[in-house]
Every structure is written in structure tokens, then in C-alpha cells.
Amino acid sequence: MTQTINECPVCANELDWDGSYLCRQCDKHYQKKADCPDCGAELEKLQACGAANYFCNSCNELKSKSRLQFYFVAQG
Numbered sequence: 001m002t003q004t005i006n007e008c009p010v011c012a013n014e015l016d017w018d019g020s021y022l023c024r025q026c027d028k029h030y031q032k033k034a035d036c037p038d039c040g041a042e043l044e045k046l047q048a049c050g051a052a053n054y055f056c057n058s059c060n061e062l063k064s065k066s067r068l069q070f071y072f073v074a075q076g
Contacts, residue, residue: 006032009072021072030072037067 006015008023008030015021021030034043034054041058054063 006072015072020075029075031075032070033073034068034070036063037069038063043068 006021007013008015008026008028010028011023011025013023013025015023015030021032022028023030034045035041036043036056036059039056039058041056043054043056043063046053046055052065054065054068055061056063
């Protein structure tokens with residue numbers, strides 16, 4: 001299993017986790033998001049029993065994590 005490194009969208013440094021994603025270089029917090037690969041709507045993350053699933057309210061269906069492109073949005 002390959003581990004994905006979460007990179008800052010501004011400086012490309014690895015993001016730390018302190019309850020949210022933090023770039024120590026930029027001193028900014030980020031939120032990880034994904035959009036539906038079919039319709040472009042923002043996906044809702046459903047988490048249960050340690051597994052994360054992604055649901056599109058527009059398409060009304062679960063989306064495969066392998067098809068998603070994740071991105072980070074600055075908080076605040």
C-alpha cells in the first residue's frame with residue numbers, strides 16, 4: 001500500500017496534522033476536499049468503522065476513492 005503525501009498547494013511542503021492540515025512553512029491551515037469526477041459537485045466524506053467513503057449528493061451515489069482528485073483549500 002502506497003502512502004500519499006499531502007502537499008501544501010502554495011509551497012509543496014508536506015502538511016502536518018494538528019486536528020486539521022497545517023503547513024508550518026506558510027503557517028496556514030487547509031481543508032482536504034474532493035469533487036465528483038462525474039458532475040463536479042463537492043463530495044461529502046462519510047466515515048464509519050475506520051473506513052472513509054465519498055458520497056455525491058447531486059448524483060445520489062457513492063464514488064470510488066480511486067477516481068477522486070483531492071485538493072486543499074485554505075481555512076479562514
